Structure formats: structure tokens, C-alpha cells
Amino acid sequence: MKALVWHGKEDIRCDTVTDPEIQDSRDAIIKVTSCAICGSDLHLFHNFIPGMLPGDIMGHETMGEVVEVGSGVDGKLKKGDRIVVPFTIICGECDQCKRGNFSVCETTNRKRHLADKVFGHTTAGLFGYTHLTGGYPGGQAEYLRVPYADATHIKVPAGIPDEQLLFLSDIFPTGWQAAVQCDIEPTDTVAIWGCGPVGQMAIRSAILLGANQVIAIDCLPERLSMAEAGGATTINFETESVLERLQELTDGKGPEKCIDCVGMESHVMASLPDTLLDRAKQMVMAESDRPHVLREMIYVCRPGGIISVAGVYSGLSDMLPMGAFMNKGLTMRTGQTHVNRWTDDLLRRIEDGEIDPSFVITHTVPLEQGPEMYQVFRDKRDSCVKVVLKP
Amino acid sequence: MFHFSNIVRTKGDPKILESGPSLKQPVDQLARALGWFSIGLGVVEFFAPRRVTETLGMEGHETMVRAFGVREILAGIMSLSVDKNAGLWARVGGDGLDAAALLSGLTPDNPKKGNIALALLMVGGIAMLDYRAAQDTKPRRPPRDARRKLYPNRSGFPKGIESIRTAARQIAAHAGQNEVKQGDERRIP
């Protein structure tokens, strides 16, 4: 089959690889009908997240049709079912899964000795991601083996196009969880850093959850225009002062809730000297992340407020203003998304026509063009916001 | 100690049968070569500055050579990173400094001026490569004033944003009455 394969830094190719096979009784194989490129894939493209091996298959936003099931799938799935695959592989049985903390499932990371050492504890296995999270082959491919398939799936009905359902795999629940973690109250201002696909979903989620005001921050006009369309007031951090504008928009009090949808690769610019220093330190491996957004959020967030982090951080971040964080009594909530915790509710909202997540798609191309699209998406060329690939 | 190099792929996962074309251009290879060259030269300059000054008949300038070594190493690391363009421009600037330093040593009484001339020639050649690589690896991000498509009609709310806002407010008001906090993180469907 064809698949997008990681060969090294900035080197992803569309290779021919062997077809996946059932390896365990709880496996299923799907024929992929749509998949997408995520901002997290860019961290891997740049080799900023350790633990990739040349030959790893990329992709964790995937849906398709079940073509084969193992004997242990227990009638939960059958051939012909249409499923969206959550990017977190879950067993459905461990303590964490029972609590709904699916992204920290204790069972599914088959390389948990690595995660135990690096993070202190293992987290769930993830598709198409580093070997720290199991090194499972990803779904930017014609076929995908879904481990623990009896639990790791979202069944979706016929009659709704792929484009509306695909993002249940990751970015829609991710934006949703980021907003839910904020405990939004009807008087709240929610400020959202980053208007990439995750930020766009967080904006819509904050509106659906009844925020009084949503403020979105980015520097790309096309993404800011999409944020505005979704109901946000926008700030362009290249041409305006984020701190001043946020103060203005909140009568000098600061937003009650702040959401990070940027992560470890915050934009580097001369007018933000901390980003230059972070970048330099990253190059000599003295720091792994560029936490500019975290610093800014802690500084502007209203005392007693909540900071919700959806953006991915991989290792060590320097110079976080813990003094401000502690004295202002802030709360921080984070995490890879517990996808299946939210998807029943979100699927219903899609079916009811409350929201149509396909608004974010700007490019749909055949899988073979995937490698070029990694560059287009990374360079923000051609007003690209979200790329869908069709095997 | 834990080493990422100990990671191996799990048996049974798909294997590559035939590799597709790489996005890497010849200029990426050139940038890589220049990056490693930079680091190599930097290490020599940093750890053996005396060798360098003796060869060039410029004894007494060891500190400068050391500093240049640090510069070469940093520019090299940058040229090997995703920000290779910045690294290559740093190298072009460094070539200028190298040339200026060499020229300052090109005095009639320097017995090694032949070596200096040779070094200048080398710096010139490398500078041309650096410049070409820097030109050809320009980031392909669109310039800030580039015309862009805007998406003012993509609200994502088929029923319109106002109807969503009204509904959300009603639910919130209702939830307020029942003192159920909306979006409790422990609520599992």
C-alpha cells in the first residue's frame, strides 16, 4: 500500500510499504477513506519530538471502513462499519480509561518503558507519533491497523460526508476539551492563542459553551479572518501589542480564561526577544520548547483564572514566570485529548447541524501529494489552514 | 542511561518496499555539507588556534581565532537545523569577517603571505557556495504583504452564529438555575 513515511528531518515521502496485518485478536484493519495533516505532525516533520525512526508511518487523523477484524473484537465492530479513529489508542478497561482519562491509558503504549523513563509514567499509545508513545504506524496511508479496536473507534453513521466527521479523530475534541477545561461562565472572556485548525475548533467550542467574548491571536490574515467568521475578536501579534489589546478588550482586567493552541514552536521574531533566546537554546539542545505563549498567558490572565494548554510541549521549558503563576492563583489544565470522552456529544452536535467542522478544510489532495502538502501547511503558503488527504 | 538510539521498530509493522521521491533538493545537501564543514573548521579554530595562526604567520591572534571558532560552530549548528537559511546567511557574514581578518595579516613582512593568499582564495570560494545556498534555501513562507485568500464566510455554524450564541446563553442561564456547572471536566458521556 501507499503511505506517508518519515525519513528524517523535513523528509517525508510517499512510499510503497507492506500492508498491515492483524497482529492481535483485538485488532481491526480499516481501509482509509480520508486522513489529515495536523499541527502535531509538523513537530515531527521538524524532528522536534524525539523518538522517531526512519520508516515510521505518519498520521493520526484518520477514518475509513473496517475491512477485517480480529477474533477478540467481540462484535463491537464488524466488516463494513464506518469508523473515525481517535488518535489516542485506548483499552477501555484500565483505571484511567474507566475515569475517561483516555489519553493516559495505562495499557496501550507498547513501549511504556521509554515513556516511564522520560515522563515518569506512561501515557496512551498514539498513532503515527514518536516511539515514546508506542511508535504505532499512522493513518496517512491506504490501510491502517487499529489496535484495541473494540475500544479505539468512533462509529459514525452513513449519510454524513467524511469531511464533517474526520476531525472527531483529533482537532475537534481537542479544541473542545481545551474550552471545557476552562469552566467557561457566561461572563467570561476567553483568549485563544493560535488560529490554526486547533485554535479554530477552540474558538467554536468556546462560543458553543457560551463565552461572553472570544479573542483570537495569530499573525496570519487568512486564519484571523476565519477566526472572526467563527465569532472571535482578533489580535494580530505582528502588528499589535497582545498585552495592550487584551487589556483594552477586558477593561484592564485581563481575560479570565486563556487557551494555548500554539505549543512548542511559537513564532520566532526579533520583537519578541525571548523567542530568539529559546530558538538559540533549542539549537544547542539546552531547551526543547519555545514557551512564549505560556509566559504571555500567565502574565495577562486575570488572577484566579484558568490556563488551558492544548498546544503540544515535548520536554523542558525555561523561564516560566512561576511567581506570577503562583501569586495570581492561576490554574493550569493540559493534556493530549481524551478523544472518546467527548465524541458522542460532538457527533450529536454535528448530526444536529449545530456545527460543521469541515469549515476549516482549505486543501483536499490525493495521498501522493502529501509530502508537498507538509511543506505548504508548514510554510502557511496558499492560505492553507487544513489539509485533507485522499488515499 | 537511557538512549533514544536503543529504540527499534516493532516486528510485524509495515516495512518499506519502495521509497518514493524525497522533497530534499541538491541545495539541502549543500547546506548540510557547509554546516558540517563549519563545525569542523570551528572545532579546529577553537581547540588549535595556534596551528592556525602559525600557518598564517599571524601569531598573537589566537583569541580572535578562538572566537571565530565559536562563531563557525554556532553557524554550523544553525545551518543543520530547520532554520538553515539563517545559518547560511550567518556564514556569509562570517566569510566577510574571515576575509577582513586575513587581509589584515597580508603585510609585506609576513613570511607566510603565500598561505594567506591561499586562504583568501578558499574563503572566496566557500563564500560563493554559502551565498548560493543561502539564496536557494530562502524560506518559502509568503511575504507579509502577499495577497491572501480570506475566509470571512467560514463560520462553521450552519444555523448561523447568532442562533448558536442565543442557544448557548439559554443553556447557561438554565444551568445557572440548577446550579450545575456547565462543562464539568469530570462529566463523562
Ligand SMILES: NC(=O)c1ccc[n+]([C@@H]2O[C@H](COP(=O)([O-])OP(=O)(O)OC[C@H]3O[C@@H](n4cnc5c(N)ncnc54)[C@H](O)[C@@H]3O)[C@@H](O)[C@H]2O)c1
Ligand atoms: N492536546 C492535543 O491533544 C493536541 C491535538 C492536536 C494538536 N495539538 C497541538 O496544538 C497545536 C496547534 O495545532 P494546529 O494544528 O492548529 O497547528 P498550526 O501550526 O497550524 O497552528 C499554530 C498557529 O499558531 C500561530 N502562532 C505561532 N506563534 C504564535 C504566538 N506567539 N501567538 C499566537 N499565535 C501563534 C501560528 O501562526 C499558527 O497559525 C500544536 O502544538 C499541536 O501539536 C494538540
Ligand SMILES: [Zn+2]
Ligand atoms: Zn493532531
Ligand SMILES: [Zn+2]
Ligand atoms: Zn486504558
